[in-house]
Amino acid sequence: MSETSPQQGAESICPPVDLSGDAGWVPFDAPSLVGESLRFVSGEPDGNRFRVRYYRDSEQHLHARIWFGPETEGPPGHxxxxxxxxxxxxxxGLAAWAAGYPIVVGNLNISFRTMLPLQKVVTVESRVVSAQGRKVMVHGRLFCGDAVYAEGECLCITLPGR
Structure with a gap:
């Protein structure tokens, strides 16, 4: 059995990408709010999967700039x-937390509008649209310019005792 050196088969890290926010957006420190639970998507800020930076606008709505790297590939090139x-x-889910609702996601419905090319920086905008009892509804969309790649509705359930 031959040994593989640590560099054999290792992919190179993609170059830095610009995840700057729009004018008026303020950087939002998501990990300080929810802790290490953001590891799956936001855990490797310089990796080849996702690169994410969160912001809040003047109305305190949550936005994100997100880069989908080569490790997110499904259909070729997307x-x-x-x-x-x-x-x-x-x-x-983070939009609900940022609005003051400690939650877990109970139901997430995604409508895919068009395929998202790899290595593209896109924006996610989100809004808490209602809160009744333990149920919090959040809507959002993932887009770049006029292209909408996905829209989502998220029914969140507040955590008891938090």
Whole structure:
């Protein structure tokens, strides 16, 4: 059996990408709010899967700039639907947390509008649209310019005692 050196088969890290926010957006420190639970999507800020930076606008709505790297590939040259869903799960759930609702996601519905090319920086915008009892509804969309790649509705359930 031959041994493989650590560098054999290792992919090179993709170059830095610009995840700057729009004018008026303020950087949002998501990990300080929810802790290490953001590892799945936001855990490797310089890796080849996702690169994410969160912001709040003047109305305190949560936005994200997200880069889908080569490790998110599904259809050739495009992001996998599961990768898009994971991003929407994190961003919409985090929007509820940022609005003061400690939650878990109870139901997430994603409508895929068009395929998302790899290595593209896109924006997720989200809004808490209602809160009744323990149920919090969040809507969002993933887009770049006029192209909408996905839209989502997230029913969140507040955590008891938090």
């Amino acid at each position: 992001a996998h639907g599961g990768a898009v869903s994971a991003v929407m799960d994190e961003a919409l």
